[in-house]
Amino acid sequence: MNQYQNKNLRKIWINSIVNHPWLIILMVIAIVAAVSYGGKNLYFRADYKVFFDKDFPQMLAHEEMQRLFNNNDNAALILVPKEGTVYTEPMLGLLKELTDEAWQTPFSTRVDSITNYQHTRAEEDDLVVEDLILERDAINSQSIALTQQVSTTEPALVNRLVSPDGKAAVVNITIQLPDKENRTAEIIEITEYVKAMTDRYAEKYPNAEFYHTGIILLNYSFATEGQKDMLTLVPSMYLLIILMLSVMLRSITGMLMTLIVILFSITATMGTGGWFGYFLSTGTINVPIVVMTLAVADCVHLVASAQFAMRQGKTRTEAVKFAMDLNLMPVFITSATTAIGFLTLIFSESPILADFGEMSAMGVMIAFLLSVSLLPALMMVIPMQVKAEPEHRGGMENLADWVIKHNKKVLPISAALMLFFACLVPLNEINDESTKYFAPSTDFRQSVDKQEELISGMSIINWALFSDEAGGINDPKFVQVIADFSEWLRAQPEVDHVATIADTIKRLNKSMNGDDQDFYRLPQQRELNAQYLLMYEMSLPYGLDLTNQLNIDKSSTRIVSTQKNLGSKEYVELEERAMAWFASHAPSIRMTAASSGLMFAHIGETNMDSMIVSMLVALILISVLLVFALRSVRLGMISLIPNIAPAAIGFGIWALISGEINLGLSVVVSMTLGIIVDDTVHFLSKYQRARQDGNNTEEAIRYAFSSVGRAMTITTLVLCTGFALLTLSAFRLNADMGLATAIIIFVALVVDFLFLPAFLLLTDKGVYSKSKIANDAADQNTKTENEKSELLDVLVKN
Amino acid sequence: MNALTKLTSAMAATFVLTAAINVQAETSAAFDITGLSAEDKGLAIAKERKNRDLGWGDSTSNVIMTLRNSQGEESIREMRMKSLEVNDDGDKGLTIFDKPRDVKGTAFLTFSHVDKADDQWLYLPALKRVKRISSRNKSGPFMGSEFSYEDLSSFEVEKYSFKFLAEETVNGVATYKIEQIPTDKNSGYTRQVVWLDQEHLRGQQVDFYDRKKSLLKTLTFSDYSLHLDKYWRPMKMNMVNHQTKKSTELNTTSLEFRTGLKDSDFNKATLKRAR
16 A cells, blocks of 8 residues: 555545544444443353363363363362361261261262261171261260271371361362353352351351362352452552543543543453453453553543644644544554554463453454544544643653763663673573462462461372273282372372372271281282272262272272472472383383363463464564564664563563563563554654654654653553552462563663663664655655644653 | 151051052052042052062073263173062062173172161172171162162162152153152162153153252163063163263163072072072
8 A cells, every 4th residue: 555545544534533523423332332232242251271272281181081080170178176176076076067068069979078988997707888977966085086096097088188186177079060161150159059058167166167279169269359350450440540641631521531432442342352252261351451551542642632732722623633643653553563462372372361362452453443533533522621731841851861971871781781680581480370379368368378287288180090901900010000109109298198099909908807907908819909899889878989089991090199289390390200200110001190280380381382482473573563664674673672671671570579470471571562662663763753854863862752752651651550450460360460561561661761772872873864764654755744743742742 | 767767667568568468459450540649649650660560589680781981981891680579578689790800700699678778798709708788888889880789779669758740751652750759868869750651660761869959860771671471671771970971881681580599599608609
């Protein structure tokens, strides 16, 4: 498209808005209403699985294991007596009642606690298998003593269902959620049920305190904390924007118009998302705030330009035309680069981060469209008061003079600082720990911490061992491997508990031999193993069978280890050590490890690989766009440094603040690139124009500072505030992402103000040729355009 | 067992005795359930069902059990079952496992009772000993399948309270839909819904509801064959677990009645010799 057509289109667009504002307003309202209606399709998915692609290897392994053995998603109720231990009549009575009632939990398939533990003992020549506490009424000092003795010695119980000191006990409810995509309603139903249940017991037994953990509670917390964010962060952002706009625009109607555009941008974005089948999740819940933040920048440019023109005595129509003419292209380019940055998140390994990128990119473009259609139309019909200018202090010019004067010091110092922080980047470590995604103030996190303090972590790993032979579990050699591996796991420092069929077999051997402790070992005969297990299985009551440990042809078994709540590095290391153990001790046996924790442990690494691709794509696309926007390869190359450096410095600072890169952090580079590039474009394009007008480097830098310095400062302030607000989120992913983004955007401004001019003074001393100007933007070639740019300069100075 | 259960069991036992005495008369007479309350109607149908099945004596069958999970894995169990009808109590059963080979020769002896917990013994050939099983736990899976021991034990009127729900057509067959609530508190179920065909009162389908009253399993009966001109037996039973998506198919490959089994073939001593 040549310049002529381009200009013509722009003219048609602007004229139709100026001449038919009501028509435009009505059309926009109609379209926005229709699009926003799609919001009815949005729903919140409270499921940790939203973080993972359907084909994610660890997810496939996890789901396969859940099908081979019974599902072990759970809700854990932790009973903590305020005084004493659980080995008292009221506390064991409570546990017994709670265990029985827990079977009523919706979607429950199994309930385990120390009271319904299937204790085996020999009675004469018979095997007795029964609940440790059979009847509530039969609890006496004798049964309490037995329970305590078994609970403190039985490896299946201690550190999992009861703490070694008896200060806490767990009722573990296994849940089988229906096989469908959105299970939020079920998760809420289950959680509310168990909470109401424990509330009743807490009232009945004043000595009891309850905590709730488990996968179901993790999912529930994703939903509730997400909704809290929606209800608190979005309104606070609105208030902040009202405040900022009042200060910057100094006009009630101007502020209201901007608020309308922002509101429409959000509803249209979320509505479009609804029509396209997106759902709300921990990731996409940030979209409204991001869209708000970016829409403000667009609107401020337009409203401020119009106000400026009106102050110059222009009519409202002329002012709107002026503002549109001046801003259409820059606002488009900055929106496009921002959208590209967000769009590259489609490379993310985590679907909800891709969704977040896609929806935000849509939102940015919707905000652009509305701010160049609805906003000017509103300005045409709503009067806007224009107050007198405040005193102009010339802070930007002073800054420019200072940088130019001290550039011999500024350049090496800023370069050294940039290098220093860049060197800190490798100190960051990839770490995703789903339990720590929640702030310490949340109920869920407090429960998890309490559980870890008193009993064990909440993170489990399922280890499936395959003999690849029907009935392989009976083979003494295979059972020996199971037992050895279980012992090895128990010896690992990060492991709190191991549930293994090997213990059951040893215990059976003992009970089948008159409870002789010498027989607490593995039988060496295949048939004996098989027949003991058969006998045991026939003795087990409803729900407490072995199907969670053995597959149907008994060729494989699942060992479940409970860990301290580990970071992803420790998780992966434990997994690798286990693989190595098998390679050297039992190379013929196939082993797979899976759990939700392992999924999170691997997603960080996998996602980082894909995010590096995304960063490179964003960098290339945006650089190409910059070369076109600036129409100069040379300046395009120079701009690379201020575009890349902020992320490097930001992550260097991050290494000092936290040093943990989680899923939220992984998207920050791609996301911020599109935003920080805007500042560079503004600064360099003004600088370039001044150079082409025949100014030397120093004069051009002064010109750039005075023309866009203030605008850059304001937009940076708005963006930093918006993203910093996310730090109030109870989701660590969102809080961390918000903080890192705010830091990087702020660093970008500092780099543009200090390093970039000093660097230009060093590298860009040559004279700009006239031929270059001939190729340059049409803006500079006509007299009217020059007038406009001068107007802009005056405007921005204010 | 609490007093109430004892009382109902005792009453039920009396019903069975009366029913047994009147068996000839009742089966030949027209089966009339009009004008009864839902509970009485359900009970009347259940009694009639039991009555029509009285007098079969004993039977021997070969059974193949196929276990499946949602992952597509399959596992086969083979066993021989011997049953003896007991007139004033639950039936006696002897099951000998042939496959998997690790449990070959394991024999399972049961005396089911109408008024108390069943007696169960298991002979373990590897240990060469007979062990008694605590039968309070009768609701666990039978050999890792979707059937529990409870599902496979003989139908006794005393084990449930009944309620007639509706007349329904299932797969083109006119049926009675009846609710059965287990009287034993150790049952794994809160209720069962049974569809019996109106003509022969044979089970067509059973829905099992778990402790939290949600649908757990569905059992469907098919390939009914008639024995001794009077007794219908399904050659195929398929149990589907709706919650775990696992299923178990039970196929009877051969079935013979009145093979001369005696009470003395069903005791702890003969258990060791069972082959």
